[in-house]
Amino acid sequence: MRNFEFSKSLNSLPPYLFAEIDRQKKELRDKGVKFIDFSIGDPDVSAPQGVVNTLFEAAKLKENQKYALDQGKLNFRSAIKDWTKKRFGVSVDADKEILPLIGSKEGLVHFPLAFVNKGDYVLIPSPGYPGYRGAAIFSGAKVYEMPLLEKNNFLPDLERIPVSMRNKAKIIYVNYPNNPTSVLAPMDFLKKLVEFCSQYGIILAYDNAYSEIYFEEKPHSIFEVEGAREIAIEFHSLSKTFCMTGFRVGWAAGNENLVKGLLKVKTNFDSGIFGAIQDAGAAALLKEDAYADNVRRIFKERRDFFVQNIKRKLFSQVYADATFYVWAKLPRKSKSSIDFCKHLLEDKRIVVTPGLGFGKYGEGFIRFALTAEKDIIKEAISSL
Ligand SMILES: Cc1ncc(COP(=O)(O)O)c(C=O)c1O
Incomplete structure (x- = not known):
């Protein structure tokens, strides 16, 4: 060989x-x-039995056996919209601001391809979910690690990011509730983060894969912060909330421009998500509280x-x-x-x-x- x-x-x-x-x-x-x-x-x-039943029935439908729309099925996008409103009190447009994904990892990792040019910096948390590093490197970006230190409650110290780096950064990945440290991000930090990204023109890729695995305080959506819609895209997953890791389904929500960029990349890589999986995802969001x-x-x-x-x-x-x-x-x-x-x-x-x-x-x-x-x-x- x-x-x-x-x-x-x-x-x-x-x-x-x-x-x-x-x-x-x-x-x-x-x-x-x-x-x-x-x-x-x-x-x-x-996974919920009702979701499995929906998947089984939906797999029999001819329309689901064909290529799916790259932008996802409307019923799934509408379920995401309704769930987002109910859970966070946030309105998102099902046509322009929501994009179903083949698991949130797929979207998180493809996202920089839409916005990064060779030599730009991507800021990643350390410790952090390993996918961000690969995402940055495959897009030709350089990586800047933001330490998540115990003394800072495992939040990045934005003031310590050098000004030269702030000016070179294209995307910042942030994830709360956090893997691996388990901590949540308080609202005052989220506000500072949105202010920081707005000031330096940095895209905020907010990974909310664990938004529903909480015990005391309910985690926030970044879109609860005023101004976030200008600069942020948020990634969600059905993997953890509904124990559906193998189904490979999640979504991104954000402003039209950020969603459009990711959709354009995805159109070149995949050909939509199996329709029955999207129907199962909609059933989970609508019926499995x-x-x-x-x-x-x-x-x-x-x-x-x-x-x-x-x-x-x-x-x-x-x-x-x-x-x-x-x-x-x-x-x-x-x-x-x-x-x-x-x-x-x-x-x-x-x-x-x-x-x-x-x-x-x-x-x-x-x-x-x-x-x-x-x-x-x-x-x-x-x-x-
Ligand atoms: C922080 C974080 N983000 C994203 C993911 C990806 O989840 P999925 O692709 O199953 O939606 C994981 C998986 O472990 C994770 O820990």
């Missing part, structure tokens, strides 16, 4: 964190070794149990404000996050994600995803 060299952009990407962890897990499985898996952001709960309440109840119970039992045992601090992640701070004299995870894997047969995998400012922490049942969480804690 001839060994063709990968492109410079592909070669400049770090190994995709979750792919690497999957590889390690496969190795264990192949050897027949049992382990507890807290590494994956994929809810273990089944009680299901979403139950998902929050399940994750809250796990979160409370985990935090109450683990805190003083191993970690100097744990954060578990929203999402289904726990961001645990390693003791000061501890090994690196990678070595700590290796120790958990080899000695305790527990798979967790090292903070460093989310960017250099994630070092010193590890992430637990509470996507396993309470009994399993109990078993893991007692073995630690």
